[in-house]
Amino acid sequence: MTTNKRRKKPPFVVAITGTPGTGKTTISNAVSKKLDFAHVDVSSIIKSDVKRYGLGWDDERKTIIANIPETRKKVLALIRKNEYKRKGFVIDGHFSPEVCKPDLVIVLRCPPKKLYKRLKTRKNYAERSVKENVEAECIDSCFVHAQQSTSKAACIIEIETSGTVRGDSEKVIHAIKSFMIHNHRNQRFASSSAGRTEKTAMRSKFDYSDECIIAV
Numbered sequence: 055m056t057t058n059k060r061r062k063k064p065p066f067v068v069a070i071t072g073t074p075g076t077g078k079t080t081i082s083n084a085v086s087k088k089l090d091f092a093h094v095d096v097s098s099i100i101k102s103d104v105k106r107y108g109l110g111w112d113d114e115r116k117t118i119i120a121n122i123p124e125t126r127k128k129v130l131a132l133i134r135k136n137e138y139k140r141k142g143f144v145i146d147g148h149f150s151p152e153v154c155k156p157d158l159v160i161v162l163r164c165p166p167k168k169l170y171k172r173l174k175t176r177k178n179y180a181e182r183s184v185k186e187n188v189e190a191e192c193i194d195s196c197f198v199h200a201q202q203s204t205s206k207a208a209c210i211i212e213i214e215t216s217g218t219v220r221g222d223s224e225k226v227i228h229a230i231k232s233f234m235i236h237n238h239r240n241q242r243f244a245s246s247s248a249g250r251t252e253k254t255a256m257r258s259k260f261d262y263s264d265e266c267i268i269a270v
């Protein structure tokens with residue numbers, strides 16, 4: 055006997071990652087409003103209950119050490135429950151790909167000199183963190199991390215945020231919409247290798263090696 059019961063479509067999940075200061079939260083705010091997606095800031099979750107979502111305090115970097123398995127449980131539950139009935143989720147955080155089983159990962163990139171200036175203006179931001187983060191940006195560490203922590207089926211795209219917030223948000227919105235149109239949920243797994251190929255081609259645009267010297 056067959057049933058005509060329609061399966062509920064799970065929400066679309068986009069992870070927005072990138073080195074601190076590349077603009078994840080700024081861009082995620084704009085994108086989630088425009089697309090009417092839920093915005094989940096992974097750092098806010100961790101700060102909301104440090105005992106549960108943290109493992110301790112890194113005194114040199116002045117930052118909480120995240121408890122990834124617990125944070126993942128929380129983020130996945132938010133997506134699964136989808137209490138606000140959104141068609142999509144923007145998961146914002148530099149280890150977001152690890153905690154949300156994303157359909158699409160967007161790695162935000164910023165030229166190191168610009169990133170250095172952004173991070174230097176942050177109050178109470180340890181000098182060591184500024185240097186480490188600029189170095190991480192030079193070697194595209196968030197992309198490598200995203201590749202390691204997502205399934206092969208997830209598509210990873212890099213987008214530079216060195217322009218205006220409005221213009222760069224539009225670029226991200228365009229990338230998400232295009233992905234949703236061209237990678238229908240049923241076809242997504244079949245098209246995974248195309249996603250990776252496209253990614254590799256796009257990545258070569260962001261070679262910051264000339265600027266590495268300013269990192270140290």
Ligand SMILES: Nc1ncnc2c1ncn2[C@@H]1O[C@H](COP(=O)(O)OP(=O)(O)OP(=O)(O)O)[C@@H](O)[C@H]1O
Pocket residue numbers: 072073074075076077078079080081097148172215216217218219220222
């Ligand atoms: N094109 C741009 N896109 C995004 N942010 C920009 C852009 N131009 C300037 N900015 C500024 O850069 C800063 C980015 O800070 P934001 O908190 O969004 O970064 P983040 O990646 O979320 O950092 P963290 O990992 O510490 O949470 C903001 O002050 C924002 O106004």
Ligand SMILES: [Mg+2]
Pocket residue numbers: 078079080097
């Ligand atoms: Mg942020």
